Amino acid sequence: MIDPITLAVLAGRMEQIADEMDATLFRSAFNPIIAEAHDASHGLYHAATGDTLVQGKSGLPIFVGVMAFAVKAVIDKAARDGDLADGDVYIFNDAHIGGTHLSDMRLVRPYYHQGRLFCYLASVGHWHDVGGAVPGNYNPRATEVFQEAFVLPPVKVMRAGVVQQDVIDIILRNTRLPASAQGDLNGQLGALDLGVRRMDGLLAEYGADTVRAALDALSDRAETLIRAEVASLPDGRWEATDYLDNDGITDVALPITVALTVAGDRLSLDFTGTAPATAGPVNISRGTAIAAVYVAIKHIFPGLPANAGVMRPLEIIVPDRSLLAAEFPAPTGGYTETILRMIDVIFSAMAQAAPDLVVANAYGTINALSLAGYRRDGRRWVMFSFYGGGHGGSTDGDGLNHGNAPISTATIPPVEILESAYPVMFRQWALRPDSGGAGAHRGGMGAVYEIELLEESAEVFLFGERGRHAPKGAAGGGDAALNRFSYSQGDAWATPAMVSKGTGMRLARGDAVRLETPGGGGYGPAAARDPGAVARDVALGLVSAQAADAAYGTAWRGITA
């Protein structure tokens, strides 16, 4: 039994090691998706099971949880091959065994102490380009992973400390941006090296037995923590269903269903009833689905630590061959939309059990929008970004206007950077009035982005959602506005057949695209909103007078904001 003082100190020390690995990669990565948007993560994983032991604080939320599957894939591979050695580093991007999508390159390194395997260290980062049909790998038309990127299963990029240049050569020949890939690879190897050095120091100071005891105790305590949280919920069963608009190939709504059951200190999440795997790229792997559950749970209970102990009292049922457990080679490029909807239904079900704990739905789509074409001098340009929306209301107050998605911490590029790099002019970059759901605490506002083309022609690609099924309110609050996308063709405006998904839409000079994103859902009945707050929203132009009358009645009229 480890003493509580040493345990508290070691908890911080080990989290620190993961944080330092994050910092090392952020500083050294070449590509801005890692360096600026911090689309990466590092941690320590169990030697036998791959379970997450410790994960850094600064990595992207969705990676907390999904990395255990990447490590397990390496453990299985090494067991088959029987050649695991100190100084090995495995590399792969296969999303069907490692989770998320093919852009995320995973490096896994066994950590040995005095000749014995102690744990694994792992690093994941979003590379700029990994081949496939579309630069940047967001291909809404993909029906197989092979159209999304090259697929790398777990292979050794270092063998007993020796770099395997053959493997690196294969990888670099399969990307449009080899220099960027080499830079990110070096950064991830450097982060793992640092992790090894820090672990050496920690084990020399405390001894392997003490550190192992601390890791076990931390997982046990995480389990105790979540059991205490779950036990404070009422027993019962609650269901919620929401829909993806379509898979981008066939215009059919795709249900995602959860039944949440609380029994004492155990929590079950059953996704039976969810749509089967699809032709288009809104599939996710089972590992991604389980990681999405973790993200939702940690948003509800932010104090939970990032280790596998949290998952022990959870029973997660993901039906085979559903779009939450798609099999190779089903495409997974649009995994973000699917996990956002999973988080939404978990929140909606939990809101019935414990409304105080839950925030109403956020805007629920990343709206990956790209405009691409050729300049007069023949150079190709691709403007690619994700766009923001509103967050849900909660017991704390109104939802946040224009935030990033619950699975992300990435910021949006400034208009001025985009306009200086690409032949476009933003006509509007504004909050979208009436886009937040009504409620005692209303949802935050989504945004309006209108972008005019300044070149002769361009093609537009969009991967979004929530065009037909709005983000939901909680505890009696109203739904947010739908996602809306249109593009001009001279004087007329058109919309894509798949609503928020489309490829190859053509613009001429002076044409524009207009993206209006959803706000967040409202919290609590609109009738309970302070009329003074309604009057203030109207005075600020966030809520129109007509919408205010419809949602809140006319009590606000006559109040001076």
Added chain:
Amino acid sequence: MTSSILIGVDVGGTFTDIFVLDAATGRAEVAKVPTSRPDQSAGFLAGIAQRVADLGTVATVVHGTTAGTNALLERKGARIGVITTAGFRDVLEMRRRDRPRTWGLRGDFTPVVPRDLRLEVAERTLADGTIHTPVDLDAVRAAGHALLAQGCQAVAVLFVNSYANPANEQAAVAALRAIWPTPHVASSSEILPEIREFERFSTTALNAYLQPEVSGYLGRLETALKSGGFGGEFLIVQSNGGVMAVDTACRLPVRTALSGPAAGVIAAAYIAETAGFPDIITGDMGGTSFDVALIAGGQAALAAQTAIDFGMVVRVPMIEITTIGAGGGSIAWVDKGGLLNIGPESAGSDPGPVAYARGNTRPTVTDANIVLGRIDPDRPIGGGRLDVAAARAAIDAHIGGPLKLTTEQAAEAIIRVANSRMAGAIRLVSIERGHDPKHFAFMPFGGGGALHAGAMLAEVGLSRAIVPRYPGVTSAMGCVIADMRADFVQTVNTMTTAADGAALAALIGDHLGQGAAMLAASGGAFAARVVTVELDMAYVGQTHTVSVALPVTITADVVTPPTVADITAAFEAAYLRVYNRLLPGGVSRILNLRTAVIGQRPKFDLATLAPTTSGAVTPRTTRRVHMGGDWCDAAIYDRLALPVGTVIHGPAVLEQPDTTILVEPGLMGTVDAYGNVILTRSAA
């Protein structure tokens, strides 16, 4: 008679610190008085009056102020309006699409300018500087009148792409100045001509928000000083660690956002370099936080911007200070999983630790230090007596009981966890800047830092800690040391191969002219003038830039144009230093030009602060202190009386009015020639 008295005044949340230096004799004096609220000027003047009878004898008063920081944090700035490009009124409210925290999804954001005071006018400049739509000046005037009618005291003009061509903004400002009754009219291209609209708009709007408040406060101070007979220069510390004239501060109050802490880091850098340690990490332990800054080669690391609070971004160069919630008042608690945690909740300085007996019942880090005898309960900083029994009871109830530890074990646990968090912050700050912390010395300042200095040596592997002679008034001392500094930025946004050396030289020359004028207008005497030029550069395709020091030749204020080869060489050197490898065949570009014009102020000899005592050293007393896992009899010394060259072996405690230094078993403290105490491991 030429006056030789310099006074530094640092107004903090609890105390106003005064550092008085007679440059002719080297005599220094310090004073500490309670900060007055709401108007800090009363405490400011009272503090000076404690040490200086006649303000007419004072040459210079330098002020580190938290007036701006507090106005931002407490949202107590002025009612202001903004006039912006049609389609862009919400930039300030939309931010860069971030969230207040990674986990939880709660919380919203209220901008300092409400939406109905953000008015749009027709105008548009493109990214290349082309005017797409000329500004509608009738609309600007109408918007100005509307904002005045709404009671706005200041107005900011925020136009998209104005960094590339300020013409529309300048025309709008001219039209507004004709109708606005106060001087508080500014455009974003005046305040920060740098690409990235949210950061520029936010900085400009926050500047306007602070202007009425800060210029009023500084004006009252200046009037009071003058009416007391003061006829010297009155300077204000900026967040970059340099000082500026008071009229510059009134025009650019946003540059004072981190004024107080910056002065402390400047003093630390000077003290440490003088003592022979140009590489240090400072740790300022206050009531609610532990602030870490890194100084390499005598230079404090500068950050390009900071967020004062969620969504309140200020983009001006400032000393990079990393804060974690582990101060003396941070509360220790055991979570539902049975794990001991420190903070982020804090008892602050009011009500403060349990032992202060002002209503807090939950144990803090300071309570643990008191229970372990490390702080003398009969002679605490700030006077009075401490209630040790109450602190013990709180630690038993909240920590010892749940974790089944004795009082001493529980108190030690609190200290160890707090030390571990502070050490973590030090390591992370080093790694983020690409340094190995083992090569650095640690300098604690603030009241509590020196209690934890020995632990930092053990936890981080630092070789030594330097406790300055007056750690409680470091910021006030920094006011007296800081150079005058003017920073300028201009976005140029060009491929390196297409860079126009003559145009760059003209920009640098313009910055130099403005900077030189500011130095001259201050009326100060400077030992030397230094100009530094940096370019923000990157490979095409990268959005993050590296800071590239550009060597330029300036002869009689004429700047020799840099060549493309100069710039490329400087970029590659900087890029290699940061990333260890270049991008073969990569094309580089220049985003921004940054110029700093620095007027070096005469430095005073720190040796004049050294103790003049000599002879044998005897402890004032001994006290039971818990160190290294057990109670021991520690020798208690009066730190300020220790002669130069004294060596004290642990266990010992060195006490002075504003700080307590813990010398743990296995460590020794040596008084150096400047009166600093250097903590190192004892020779085995």
